[in-house]
Amino acid sequence: MSDTKSSPRILVFSTDTISDPGIDQAGQRKIHYSPSVYVISLPCSSGIKPRWIMHAFEQGFDGVFIAADGIECSYNHKCAEYTNNIIVETQQMMKDKNINPKRIRMAALCSVCAEPFVNHMENFSRILVELEN
Amino acid sequence: MEKKKQRIGLYICHCGGNISDYVNVEEIGKLMQKEDGVLISKDVMFTCADSNQKDMIQDIREKNLDAIVVASCSPKLHLHTFQEVAKRAGLNPSNYVQVNIREQCSWPHSDKPKDATMKAVGLIQAGVKRVAYSESLENIEVEVKSTVLVVGAGISGMRSSIELARLGYEVYLVEKESVVGGHVAELEQVFMSGQNGKKIINDLYEQVKSYSNITLFTNAVMENVSGSIGNFSVDVRIKPREEISGQKEETLTLHAGAVLVATGFDPYQPKEGEYGYGTMPSVVTLPEFNEMIRNNPGKLVHNSRQIRKVSFIYCVGNRQNKGENKYCSRHCCTSTIHTSIQIREKYKDITSFHLYRDIRTYGKQEVLFEKSSRQGDIYIRFDEKEPPQIEQQGKKTLIRVTDYLTEKRELELEADLVVLVTGMEARKDSTDISAKFKIPIGNDKFFNEIHPKLKPVETVIKGVFIGGSCQGPKNITESVQSSLAATAKINALLGSGKIQLAPIIARVNQDACTWCGKCAEVCDYDSLVKTTAANREVALVNRATCAGCGICAPVCPENAIDLAQYTDSEIESMIDGFMMEIDPGEIGKAEAAVEKEVLQMREYPQMWKNILSTLNGGKKTIPEMAEELNEKKELVTYHVMTMNRYGAVVPAGMDEDEEYYYYSIKN
Numbered sequence: 001m002s003d004t005k006s007s008p009r010i011l012v013f014s015t016d017t018i019s020d021p022g023i024d025q026a027g028q029r030k031i032h033y034s035p036s037v038y039v040i041s042l043p044c045s046s047g048i049k050p051r052w053i054m055h056a057f058e059q060g061f062d063g064v065f066i067a068a069d070g071i072e073c074s075y076n077h078k079c080a081e082y083t084n085n086i087i088v089e090t091q092q093m094m095k096d097k098n099i100n101p102k103r104i105r106m107a108a109l110c111s112v113c114a115e116p117f118v119n120h121m122e123n124f125s126r127i128l129v130e131l132e133n
Numbered sequence: 134m135e136k137k138k139q140r141i142g143l144y145i146c147h148c149g150g151n152i153s154d155y156v157n158v159e160e161i162g163k164l165m166q167k168e169d170g171v172l173i174s175k176d177v178m179f180t181c182a183d184s185n186q187k188d189m190i191q192d193i194r195e196k197n198l199d200a201i202v203v204a205s206c207s208p209k210l211h212l213h214t215f216q217e218v219a220k221r222a223g224l225n226p227s228n229y230v231q232v233n234i235r236e237q238c239s240w241p242h243s244d245k246p247k248d249a250t251m252k253a254v255g256l257i258q259a260g261v262k263r264v265a266y267s268e269s270l271e272n273i274e275v276e277v278k279s280t281v282l283v284v285g286a287g288i289s290g291m292r293s294s295i296e297l298a299r300l301g302y303e304v305y306l307v308e309k310e311s312v313v314g315g316h317v318a319e320l321e322q323v324f325m326s327g328q329n330g331k332k333i334i335n336d337l338y339e340q341v342k343s344y345s346n347i348t349l350f351t352n353a354v355m356e357n358v359s360g361s362i363g364n365f366s367v368d369v370r371i372k373p374r375e376e377i378s379g380q381k382e383e384t385l386t387l388h389a390g391a392v393l394v395a396t397g398f399d400p401y402q403p404k405e406g407e408y409g410y411g412t413m414p415s416v417v418t419l420p421e422f423n424e425m426i427r428n429n430p431g432k433l434v435h436n437s438r439q440i441r442k443v444s445f446i447y448c449v450g451n452r453q454n455k456g457e458n459k460y461c462s463r464h465c466c467t468s469t470i471h472t473s474i475q476i477r478e479k480y481k482d483i484t485s486f487h488l489y490r491d492i493r494t495y496g497k498q499e500v501l502f503e504k505s506s507r508q509g510d511i512y513i514r515f516d517e518k519e520p521p522q523i524e525q526q527g528k529k530t531l532i533r534v535t536d537y538l539t540e541k542r543e544l545e546l547e548a549d550l551v552v553l554v555t556g557m558e559a560r561k562d563s564t565d566i567s568a569k570f571k572i573p574i575g576n577d578k579f580f581n582e583i584h585p586k587l588k589p590v591e592t593v594i595k596g597v598f599i600g601g602s603c604q605g606p607k608n609i610t611e612s613v614q615s616s617l618a619a620t621a622k623i624n625a626l627l628g629s630g631k632i633q634l635a636p637i638i639a640r641v642n643q644d645a646c647t648w649c650g651k652c653a654e655v656c657d658y659d660s661l662v663k664t665t666a667a668n669r670e671v672a673l674v675n676r677a678t679c680a681g682c683g684i685c686a687p688v689c690p691e692n693a694i695d696l697a698q699y700t701d702s703e704i705e706s707m708i709d710g711f712m713m714e715i716d717p718g719e720i721g722k723a724e725a726a727v728e729k730e731v732l733q734m735r736e737y738p739q740m741w742k743n744i745l746s747t748l749n750g751g752k753k754t755i756p757e758m759a760e761e762l763n764e765k766k767e768l769v770t771y772h773v774m775t776m777n778r779y780g781a782v783v784p785a786g787m788d789e790d791e792e793y794y795y796y797s798i799k800n
Contacts, residue, residue, distance in 0.1 A: 013709065024207045026137065027236035032293055035248035038711045042636070043204045044697060046655075047683025051692070055705045059712045071576050074583045074593050075682035076657050084542075086687050111586070 006008055007036040008062035008128035010121065014041045014109075015047050017074065019067035022113035033121045043074045045106075046082040050090040053104065057094070063103045063128045065120065070108025081109065100131055138200040138228065138265045141172045142192050145257065146205035147234055149775040155239040155246045156253045158204075164715075165257060170265050172196055177738075178775070180205045182329035184739030193222035200224075200264040203369030204232040204257045219468040225269035227636065232260035251715065259710030266702040268638035273676050277363035277596075277627050279303060284566070286314025286349065286567050288609060289601030289616035291337040292396035296620045298344040302627065306341065306349045312340055312486050313351065315397050318418065321427045323609055325497060328641045352781075356384065358569040361677040363632060365389045371594045374726045391596045394580065395538040395616050396566060398602040401450030401458065401555040408446055408553055409523040415530040416523065416551045418449075423740075426476060433480045434552055441482060444498055444532055444548040445469050446521055446574065447489040451556035454517060460577055462556025464608035466491075467498040469554045470505045474570060477508050485510045486546055488521050488534055513546075523551060557606040570597050571658050572703035579605045590619040593680045594658065595634060598622055638679040639686065645693035646671040652694055661685055740772050741781060745798055752785040756794035 014020040020041040026033065042048065045068040053064045066083060073079035083106060091101035105127075107120055134679070145162050147153035153176075162176035173192055177185050180203050192198060201224065203215050216226035226770065234253045242249035243644040281297050283290045286308035295305045309471050313334065317323065320330030341347050356368040367387045370734040373380035405411035410418070414436050422443075425435060434439040449471065451462050466489070473485040487510060506512070514537040515521055523533040530544045559578035560566075567574045572579040572592045581601045583591045590598050600616025607615065626632055639660070640654075648670040653661040658680050665674040672694070683696035695701060737745070747753060747761045759769040773796055776782045784799040 009712070011711070017587065019551075023207065024209065024233070024236040027240035028239075030240055030243055031239055035238075035242040035245055036250045038252070038259075039233075040704060040707055042683065043685060043696070044682040047686055047696060047699065049687045049692075049701070049704075051701065052704050052708070056708050059708050061708070061712070071709050074573055074581050075680055076684060077573055077575065078580075078657075079684075082684060082688075089687075105617065110649070 007034040008125050008132075009036045009060065009064055010038070010063045010124060010128070011033070011053075011056045011061045012037060012039045012121075013045060013052075014039050014068055015045055016043055016068040017071050018111050019045075019109040019113070019117075020068040021111040022109045023067065023117050025112055026049075026114040027116050029089050031114055031118050033053050033118045034125055037121055038121045044073060044079060045069060046073075046076060046079050046086070048083070048086055050093055053090045054093055054097070057097070057099050057103070058078060062132075063105070063124055065124055066106040066116065067109040067120075068102070068106055072108070072110060102127060102131060134395045135268045137170070138267065139170045140172045140197060140199045140262060141170045141261060142172050142189065142196065142198040142201045143175070143257070143261060143495075144180050144185070144189060144201070144203045144205075145174070145176045145234075146203065147178050148205060148239075149179060149771070150778055152205070152235050152239040152253075153414040155243045156234060157246075157250045158253075161250065161254055161257060162750060165261070168261055170260065171261060172198060174316045177472045178741070179567075179738055181211050181214055182738050182740070186214075188217050189215075190222040193219070193224050194389055196565065198224065198305070199266055200228040200230075202230050202232060202257070202260045203571050204234045204253070204260060206235040207237070216634070223264075227270040228267045230260045230264040232256050232266065233441075239694075241432045242332065254715050255711045257710075258713050259707040260701060260729075262706035262710040263703045266700065266706055268697070268700075270697055271308045272633040272636055273638075275361075275363040275632050275677055277630060278388055279627055279630070280305065280308065280387075280389045281623055281627070282365065282367055282387055282389035282392045284355065284392065284394045285315070285601070285603070286313040286341075286351070286394040287601065287612075288317045288334065288337065289396060289397070289612045290393070291334075291341055292613050293393055293395065293600060293616045293620045294347050295337065295340050295344065295599065296617060297623065298347045300624050302346065302624075303390060304347045305369075306347055306786075307353055307355065307387075307475055308349070308351045311347070311352050311374060312547065316400070317609060318567065319427075320423060322475055323369065324501060339385040350385075355566070355569055360388075360677070362634070363624075363677070364384050365392055365596065367392075369378050375791075389613065390627045391598065392570065393598050393600055393616065393619050393623060394566065394570065394572065394603055395612075396560055396563070396603040396620075398557040398606070401462075401558050401562050403449060403553055403555060408449065408551065409525070409530075413523060413525045413530060413551075415525070416553065418553050418555045419440070419445075419472070420555070421464065422550070422552045423591060426479065428470070433476065433483065438528075438549060439478075440549040442484050442547065442549045443473075443476065443545060443555050444488060444550070445473070445552045446532075447487065447554045449553040449555045450558070452517070458556070458558065460606060461493060462606040463493070463611070464606065465554050465556045466493045467501060467608070469552075470494060470501045470510075473510055474501060474508065478628070482643075485547070486532075487512045488515055488532070490515060490517060503694060512538075513544060515524050557602060560603065563603065570594060571659070572597060572599065572787065575687075577601065577605070590615055590622055593682070595677070595680075596626065634677065635681070637681040637699075638676055639674050639681070639694055639696055641672045641674055642693045642695075643669075643671040643673075645691045646689075648672055649690060651688045651690070655684050655688050680726070705715075720765055737781065738772075740768075741776055742767065744772060744776065745781070748796065748798050750798065750799040754791065754795055756791070756793060758796075 157175045219226045271690040280303040317330045318334040352372040360366040403410040409416040589649040598619035600619040601612035686694045759766040783795045783799045785795040
C-alpha cells in the first residue's frame, strides 16, 4: 500500500510570500515529509473561509493545517488573531458535524521554516493517527 | 459568472529529470488527456524553454485554448513567465494556473517515487479544476502623477530626493524638525569613512537646494492622508519658524503619485535607574557621549572631571529576552568601537572597557574591532542574566561584572564614565504615521515591508515605500542603500505615467450583501465602504486601495465577498482535485520512471535538436559543439548531460589531448 493511502491526508493552507516559500524550501533541501500533504497557497491566512475547511473534511481530508504568517504578516498585524477567529468558528462547525476539533491546527511559519514545517507535519500526522485509534 | 473552461492546455515538465526522475510525467500526461476539459496534455523536457513557449503560443492560437496549466516548479519562479506566454498568445493571463510538482512534490518525496507520482496526479487535477473556474481579469490601470512625497529629511530622505529630482520627478521633501539631517548630523565622525556627519549633511543640503524640482518643507507635520497609488493627497501643516517673526501657520495639500517614508528612528532612552542612568551623574548614553566628544576638543571632561577610564555597557534596551526590544540594533557594536578608537586618537590618555554580550562588527567593520583590540581596549563578556551592577561610592563609580571569558570571575572596575550603548527604537510617532498611510507595523513598531528578501522596500500599500531605519535598525550605509532601492522602485512605478495593478482584489456580490459593516471593520486599508445600490445599503470595494489580502471574505455572514482568483469555486474545486481517486494501475508502472533507461518524449527541445544536428552521425566534444552552436559551454554541458541521462546521446571515447569526452547520437 502506498503511503498516500496509509498516512493521514493533510490539507495545508499556506501564504504566498511567507509560509509557502518555507514549504518550498523543504523541497529544495530534499527534506522528506508525507506525500499525503497537499498545499493551497493564499495571500493571507486571514482570508481562509471556514467553508473551505469544512469542504476539505467532507471530501476526506483527515486534517487541516494553517501555516500562518503570525507577526510577520505584511497585511495586518492582527493576522494571527483573525486567523484564530476563523479556526474557532470552524471548530464550532466541526463539532456540529461530529468532527474532532483537534483535526485543525495552526502555527506561524516563516519563509525559511523548512524543518519546522516538516516537524509540524510529522507531529500532526501522529495526532491524526491517534485520533483514528 | 464566466463559462467553465473546456479547452484547457496542460503542459507537464520533466525539468531535465528534476521532476521526471521521481514522477512519471509521461504516464500522467497520457492519463490527463482523459480529464474533463483537457484538450491537450503534453509532457515537455523544459516547459520554460523558449522552444516550448513558442509551442504553447502556437497551441493556444491553433487549438483555440481557453486556459492553460503548467505543472512544473514553484510559481515563485515562473508564474510571470507563463502569464506572459498567455498574453503573447492572446489569452488572458488570469486563465493560467501553475502547479508546483517540483518543490512540493518530486523533491520532498524523492524517496517515494510511486507516491510522488500519485500526489502529482492530485496536484495536477486540482490545477486543471481550478483553471476551469478561472475568470478573465483585467489589470487595473491607474494614471499616476510624476510627483513624489518624501517623508523625512534625514540622510536617507535627502539622498533619495536628490536622485528622484535627477530623474526628473517633482519632489516634496517634508521634515518634522526645523533642520534637516536627523541623527547623522549629530555625529563627529561616521564609520568607516571617518567623515564628519554634519559635513555630509551640509553637502546634501546644498545639493537639495540646487534642484529647483525639490521643495523642502521643514517644521512640517502631516495631517490627513487620502487618495491612493498614483494620486495621494496629503495635508501638511507647516508651523512658523521661531526666528522669523510674523510667519503664520499654514496647511498645504500636496499631491503625489508615490510616497517614500524615511522617518528614521529614535535612540533608546534608558529608564530612570537603568544601570544608574538619571540617578548617577557618571552614567550617560552613547549619543550623549558623542555630543560630549564634539564639545570637548582638547581634554575629555565631564562634570569638571577629566575622563581617563570609560566603560561601555552594550545592548542596553536591545536584545531583551524579557523586554519589548528583542531585536539587535546592528550599528551599535561598530559605533561604540569606532567611538573608542576616536577618543583614543583624540585624547590619547584614555582606556576603554567594553562590557558586551556579543560583538557584532560584521563585514568590513571587523577591522575596527581588530584596531580597538590592538590599541589596548579591554573586552569583558557578560550574560543578560547577570548584567553589570553599577554603584556610586562617593566620587567613585564602581562596576561589578561577571566575566564569562574567565570562567565567570567577578570583576570590579572603576570608571570615570559609564556609557550605555543604546540601540534604536521605532520612532514614537511611527504608529501615527502608520495610521495615516496604513503601513503595517510589527510588534517592534518598525514599519513592515512586504517581504524581507523579495520585496524589501515595498509595503502592502501600493505606491507607499519605506527606506532607511524606519523599517528596522540599520547603519547609515544600509539606510541609504534601502532608500535608494525604494527610489529605483518608485522610478519603475511612475516612469511611464500609467501603472497596471494586479486584479487580485476583493469583490462584493451586492445582491447578497446586507451591509453589516464587518468587512469594513477588519479592513486596515479603508477599502470597503458603504454605498447604495438598488435602494439598499451594500458594501463597495475601492479597487485602487484594496490590498488583496482577502481578510474581509471570511467575516461576511452572507458569504457575499470573494477574492479574485481565490473564489469558492476555485478553492473547493482544487480540494476536489486533490482527493480524486486514481487507480494506481492507470498510471502504469510508475516506479519505472526511475528505472527506465530511455524515456520517450513527445518531442525533443530545440536545443537538443541543435546539438544532435552538430553531431550529424559523428562525434564531438562539448566545447566543439558549443563553438559550432555559438552557445555557452555551460549550457551545452547541461543539455548534453541530460540527453545522456535520457539516452539521446552516448559517450564515445575521449579526446586525450584536450581531456574531453566525445559524444555521439545513440543508435
